[in-house]
Amino acid sequence: MEISADFDGGNIEVVAVDAGGEGRNAARLALRADGRADFRQWFFFRVSGTPGEAWSFEIENAGASSYPKGWEGYDVVASTEGPAGAPESWVRVPARYADGRLSWSFASASGTAWFAYFAPYQTARNRALVARIAADPRVRHESLGASLEGRPLDLLSPGEGPKPVWVIARQHPGETMASWAVEGLLERLLDPLDAVARRLLAEATLHVVPLMNPDGAAAGHIRTNAAGTDLNRAWRNATPEAAPEVFFVRERMRQTGVSLFLDIHGDEGLPYCFLVDADNVPSVTPEMIARRERFAAALEQTDPDFQTVHGYPKTPNANLDIGSKWVAEEFKCLSMTLEQPFKDCANSPVPALGWSPERCRRLGAACLTAALAAL
Ligand SMILES: [Zn+2]
Known part of the structure; x- marks a missing residue:
């Protein structure tokens, strides 16, 4: 062979x-x-x-x-x-x-x-997704800058509403389920017959970065960019040399503000979909926690592949190098990491497929219902 x-x-x-x-x-x-x-x-x-x-x-x-x-x-x-x-x-x-x-x-x-390791989501598919979504007249498309190897960092911004909602995926390039989820989210968002999507686009302007780490994705990395930086440990002190991808997103976020941030990932070990909250950042408010609870409850009800029983153990102090923690502290807003399994959902298994691209897409689409509930 x-x-x-x-x-x-x-x-x-x-x-x-x-x-x-x-x-x-x-x-x-x-x-x-x-x-x-x-x-x-x-x-x-x-x-x-x-x-x-x-x-x-x-x-x-x-x-x-x-x-x-x-x-x-x-x-x-x-x-x-x-x-x-x-x-x-x-x-x-x-x-x-x-x-x-x-x-x-x-x-x-x-x-x-x-x-x-998981259904791949290659550069060509991401390029096609960006082109398809950007072709919709309701979407503004820009490149935030170039990665270290010169690939564009695409930002898609549909919506007319006053609340800035940021969604990013693939900081960790081997977590391809994040791309599948963001594909489902974007496609539902532009479905003209979907009333949740229409309401969300009226209340919010979304800012979606479907591929945060294009160099790592092309190179077949699990975790880092071309400089060897773990982007999701680079948010507090992102530099254009080590983590331009995070640096550009942070700069743009400061221009738009952030009302809700969702960072989509995959977890190698746990056989569950779960949220990692930012309840442990220094400036957390009761409103941030209440919104996070509304988001989680709506997501669990809309897509029971997602659950709230299993996840990471709570820690007393937030690591502000992590994207969702840094955004929570910086913008005092609802900010979460969404984790999906590489294996299957033990609470809702489909053994022939395990966790799969279509299940990712549906979870991503369900996040719109949850976002509307939280806003
Ligand atoms: Zn990750």
């Missing part, structure tokens, strides 16, 4: 491919670290071989990844679409995690397969 990760968002290193006997090909693989930082977790690669051939794969350094707990109860995302372009439909293939190694078997009737 032949293994390639030399494309947008690709990541894997081939240690060796052995003819395992009885026509069985066994690939020994390794996760490649982010370019300038010691994070590794994301993988995305293509396999070509003989149709129907049995393959087995083992990621030998899974136990040395950034979030080894991410492999417990995790099943690999796979597609058997053809070799050209990017696959659109993905299923889950059972995987086994033992002794620090993640392994699975597969046979592709077509002789082609793609495997990834």
Whole structure:
């Protein structure tokens, strides 16, 4: 078999491919670290071989990844679409995690397969999304600036209302579920027959950055940009040299103000959708907490894949290097991180798919109902 990760968002290193006997090909693989930082977790690669051939794969350094707990109860995302372009439909293939190694078997009737940590969301799809949304006359489109490698940082601003609502996704480039969610959010927002969307566009002006870390996404990183910066630890002191992506967004936010901020992510370990609040910032007010409770209750009711029982433990002091904490403190507004699983929702499982692009899209769309409730 032949293994390639030399494309947008690709990541894997081939240690060796052995003819395992009885026509069985066994690939020994390794996760490649982010370019300038010691994070590794994301993988995305293509396999070509003989149709129907049995393959087995083992990621030998899974136990040395950034979030080894991410492999417990995790099943690999796979597609058997053809070799050209990017696959659109993905299923889950059972995987086994033992002794620090993640392994699975597969046979592709077509002789082609793609495997990834989660359904990828490549640069071309983001570009198409931006073009489609920006073509709507209700949307203003601008580039906030260029990433370190010269990619545009797109901002889409639909709406006419006085309340500035900011939504950003993919600070962590390997958390592709964030892009799927923001796609669902934007498409619902511009549905002319959706009354929630119409009301929101009348009450608020949205500012959406669908891809905060275009360099990391193209390079197949899990966490950092081209300089090795974890953008979601760079908000307090963002510089144009280390974190221009955050620097530009902060500058624009100071011009628009912020009434509500939602930063969309994925969590490697927990099998749940959940919010991380900013109730622990120094300037938190009862109104900020009440709004957050309204947002969470409306989201849970609209899309029960989201839940409020499981999440991160509460901490007494906020780390203001984190985007949602910095925004809460700076603008004294409702500010949250939305986490989605790489695995499945244990409260609402769909075993054949796990957490999936379509479920991400629906969660993103449901966030509009929650935002309206909170505003
Ligand atoms: Zn994240």
